[in-house]
Amino acid sequence: MGNTDVPASLAGYFYQLLLACKELVILINNHEDTSNYVAIEKGSDIKVFTKNNICIEAKFYSDTYFTRNHKSIKHTIYNFYNDFLDQIKEGSNPNEYIYRTNVPVSNTDKHFFDLWNNKTITKYDEYINFVKECILSDSIKRKPYSEAFNEYKKRASVQPNKKGDVSFSIYYNALLEDLKKGKENYSDFADVITDKEIINFIDSIIFEFGTKSVTKLYSINEIYNDINTELKQHDSTLGDEDCVRIRNWFIERFFETISHSINNGISVKDALQGVTNHKSLKIKYLEDENFIEFKQAIDESIDSFGLRIERTNHKEELDNLSNILIKFKEKFCNEIEKQSVKEVASRYVLGSYARSPHLIMDMLKKMSVVVNFSGDEIKINLDINDLTGINNIALNNSKQFTLKGTGNSDLNEYADLLIMEFIKDTQHKFLSKVDGEETVVFATKSRPCKFAKEGLSNLIINNAQVFNNVMYQQLFMSMEYKCTECLEFGECVEDTKASVQRFLVGGCHGGTF
Numbered sequence: 001m002g003n004t005d006v007p008a009s010l011a012g013y014f015y016q017l018l019l020a021c022k023e024l025v026i027l028i029n030n031h032e033d034t035s036n037y038v039a040i041e042k043g044s045d046i047k048v049f050t051k052n053n054i055c056i057e058a059k060f061y062s063d064t065y066f067t068r069n070h071k072s073i074k075h076t077i078y079n080f081y082n083d084f085l086d087q088i089k090e091g092s093n094p095n096e097y098i099y100r101t102n103v104p105v106s107n108t109d110k111h112f113f114d115l116w117n118n119k120t121i122t123k124y125d126e127y128i129n130f131v132k133e134c135i136l137s138d139s140i141k142r143k144p145y146s147e148a149f150n151e152y153k154k155r156a157s158v159q160p161n162k163k164g165d166v167s168f169s170i171y172y173n174a175l176l177e178d179l180k181k182g183k184e185n186y187s188d189f190a191d192v193i194t195d196k197e198i199i200n201f202i203d204s205i206i207f208e209f210g211t212k213s214v215t216k217l218y219s220i221n222e223i224y225n226d227i228n229t230e231l232k233q234h235d236s237t238l239g240d241e242d243c244v245r246i247r248n249w250f251i252e253r254f255f256e257t258i259s260h261s262i263n264n265g266i267s268v269k270d271a272l273q274g275v276t277n278h279k280s281l282k283i284k285y286l287e288d289e290n291f292i293e294f295k296q297a298i299d300e301s302i303d304s305f306g307l308r309i310e311r312t313n314h315k316e317e318l319d320n321l322s323n324i325l326i327k328f329k330e331k332f333c334n335e336i337e338k339q340s341v342k343e344v345a346s347r348y349v350l351g352s353y354a355r356s357p358h359l360i361m362d363m364l365k366k367m368s369v370v371v372n373f374s375g376d377e378i379k380i381n382l383d384i385n386d387l388t389g390i391n392n393i394a395l396n397n398s399k400q401f402t403l404k405g406t407g408n409s410d411l412n413e414y415a416d417l418l419i420m421e422f423i424k425d426t427q428h429k430f431l432s433k434v435d436g437e438e439t440v441v442f443a444t445k446s447r448p449c450k451f452a453k454e455g456l457s458n459l460i461i462n463n464a465q466v467f468n469n470v471m472y473q474q475l476f477m478s479m480e481y482k483c484t485e486c487l488e489f490g491e492c493v494e495d496t497k498a499s500v501q502r503f504l505v506g507g508c509h510g511g512t513f
Contacts, residue, residue: 020254026230057080066109068130075138083097098205245281300358332344351425436476
């Protein structure tokens with residue numbers, strides 16, 4: 001049979017992709033044969049290929065409940081039936097079929113489906129007729145049976161509406177009546193198998209309805225959580241961001257395989273390799289939109305930098321500063337292309353929302369001032385994998401810095417709060433990378449450089465409930481803390497040069513380190 005389904009919505013299609021990801025990580029945790037795999041067919045079915053094949057069709061709706069006559073259920077049974085016929089023709093063992101949706105079944109039909117799911121049907125006639133109706137309603141819309149149905153319309157005894165029209169449902173209901181009365185033959189309008197085979201088909205289907213009516217966002221978040229739980233059960237070292245990266249990689253792989261002429265889905269073996277090497281996974285499509293928006297914001301920031309330079313007494317430096325900032329942009333975007341927006345941006349931005357291009361560019365503007373007014377020719381390096389510790393910028397590879405900023409104005413106002421946020425953020429995201437010799441440069445004017453070592457020591461010790469390890473205390477106390485206030489444009493070029501020198505060699509506002 002040809003393709004029989006079109007996803008009702010992008011949200012529904014995404015729901016199917018997420019369910020496929022969930023089935024894949026469940027296979028991983030069940031220690032299945034690594035040759036087993038999960039695939040999504042072009043129609044919409046999710047198929048789990050194992051020693052006991054499972055075919056899942058997932059539907060994602062905002063309905064408050066489902067009835068047995070919902071077109072989605074009927075259409076799904078038609079899809080399952082065609083697959084069942086293929087298995088019979090091939091002499092294979094029938095698949096297990098699962099219909100899964102995010103909304104509950106109606107109270108009226110709950111008993112009907114409870115008997116079906118519990119395998120406690122004693123009288124199959126009602127179920128056999130239901131399956132036949134599901135098959136018929138779709139078969140007569142498709143060749144070759146659509147031609148027979150069109151011929152039937154010519155002889156059907158039906159009553160047109162006031163406009164003289166007859167709807168599909170009227171013709172369909174008339175056909176059902178004529179089939180029951182024996183006036184028409186079922187085999188003229190649909191594929192036929194014996195009632196015994198239909199009973200086997202019925203027994204191979206499981207319905208998984210939601211327990212309550214929920215929003216689409218809630219349903220998707222539930223699957224997110226399930227995937228994260230399964231992944232962390234496999235590898236307890238995985239964090240939430242690692243799980244998101246792995247999940248996005250799975251989604252992209254599923255999306256790519258759908259368009260292949262031979263769809264082998266994702267095998268357990270490939271999935272395990274992806275989980276093991278999650279840090280180096282390339283995310284192509286799901287990052288593209290973020291990347292494009294990020295680059296647009298960066299370009300806006302470069303334009304505004306030129307306007308600012310012109311309004312200070314540094315207009316003669318406009319070309320040099322702009323060219324340096326463009327170099328920073330190119331190197332930064334290269335890093336994003338190699339990794340991802342979120343991964344690279346999180347090395348600069350404190351907190352959970354790292355996609356802050358203007359904040360990052362403000363930090364790079366300050367470093368452009370350093371490069372331009374240092375008096376030396378400087379080579380720029382933003383390759384975070386090539387730098388020491390958690391540093392994210394190097395000048396001539398000898399002077400490395402950890403640029404950090406936050407859009408939280410409350411934290412920016414107080415140096416102690418800002419340093420504490422940095423320590424928490426680093427402990428959560430990058431503790432294993434910390435070298436202890438970093439020079440942390442905050443995008444702030446709260447002068448963390450004035451924070452005496454004694455004050456820093458008390459700050460960390462007083463927060464021992466968060467940092468109860470002496471080694472961690474020593475790591476963060478050994479770092480040097482600066483800010484970008486020294487890198488603001490001065491009254492003239494000479495003032496700016498002097499400020500840059502203070503920043504590079506010490507003697508800035510605090511001078512305690």
